[in-house]
Structures are given as C-alpha cells and as structure tokens.
Amino acid sequence: MADEQAQSRKKITLPYLFKKVAGSVPITWLTCYDYPTAYLQEQAGIEMILVGDSLGMTMLGYDSTLPVTMDDMVRHAQAVRRGAPTAFVVGDMPYMTYQPSVETAIRNAGRFMSECGCDAIKLEGGAAMADRIKGIVDSGIPAIGHLGLTPQSVSALGGFRVQGKSAVLAKKIVDDAKALEKAGAFAILLEMVPDRLCKIITERAEGCIIMSLGSGPDAHGQLLI
Secondary structure, rough: OOHHHHHOOOOOHHHHHHHHOOOOEEEEEEEEOOOOHHHHHHOOOEEEEEEEOHHHHHOOOOOOOOOOOOHHHHHHHHHHHHHHOOOOOEOOOOOOOOOOOHHHHHHHHHHHHHOOOOEEEEEEEEEEHHHHHHHHHOOOOEEEEEOOOOOHHHHHHHOOOOOOHHHHHHHHHHHHHHHHHHOOOOOOEEEEHHHHHHHHHHHHHHEEEEEEEEOOOOEEEEOOO
C-alpha cells in the first residue's frame, strides 16, 4: 500500500507547500543522509527532506558540522534524491561554502541543483547573510534561511542552548527573519528559540514559510532530526 501511495504521489513543489500553509495544514520535514532512509521517508509520505550538514556527526563521526565539505554534501544529497524522487529535497550549505562571498554562495548552491537535483538550499545566518540569500534566489534557486541555534556558529553562541531569551536577542531574531524574507527566502527555519518568539515571527511572516526545530508548535511545520 505504501509503495502504491509513493508511486502515485506527485512531485512536492513550492506551490504545494504554500497551499498547505494557506490551509493551516502542518508541513512534514525530516533530515536524511542516505538512500535507504530516504526510500523509507518517501514511502511514508514525508513532504520535505533536509540533507543536513549534521551528517558530519551522524554519518562521518566528526564532533561538529565544521569539517563537512561540499563534496560530502553532494554525495549524500545524490543518494537521498535517488531514494526520494518526489519529496522536496533541501541541500544544507556547509561551513564556508557561502560565507566568503555572494559568488561563492551562488556557485555552491548551484552544485546542489545541478549535481544532486535538489529543490532548494538552506543556509545559516541573519541579516548579514541576506545578500547571499538574494544572490542565490536571483539566480533561480529557492533558498531557506536558518536562525536561532545555528550549529556552524555554536562557538560564538556559547554552546547548544536556547537562543533569543532576552528582549535584545529576541528583537534581533525577529529583525533577521524579516531581512531574510525581504531578501527572497521562501522559508525560514527557527531552531531552539522560545515558542512565543516563533509564534510572533510566524504571525508576521508574509509569503514566507516558518518551520520550527525545537521552537514550539506555532510554526507552519516541524523539522525533526
């Protein structure tokens, strides 16, 4: 039965995701790093799949995401795409593949699309990365922002802890979300921010999908690792 459902499912697209948001139906999103898990997620009907740079810890045995290369991400994203042909697959931009310049960001985002058949990319950072988001989107590549606990910056954030608990930090996250939205991000992932803050950002979003990762239930969907 699951095989029949998977075979009959149409490709998940951006209009489909926005239609779910308009209908107040939560979006399902899971991480995945390999073909067999992708195959199972496809059979289960998961709509979005993130090939996360967290594969550095889960698959490659590193103690952080920082050593992960673009070549690592491409190999794993290719496998996931083969296992989940109709899911909306998102490639996670690894450390220093987009920070140096807009051109670097566009070039590496393009690899996810041309070499892996991804549907979108995700990158970490707020207003400082808005020009990277804009450059990628202007190149025809759908982009997702990532705010709150951003693992590539965990050293600067003081460890794996909830972000945005003070009024000043909360306002910065709200402002960063609006900057990414204006830059063209079609979605923003909020990781480990207070649920009230997630609710505020979701309510203020205009044409932008807000996804929660440990940030409470008031987003348009949930990402689980």
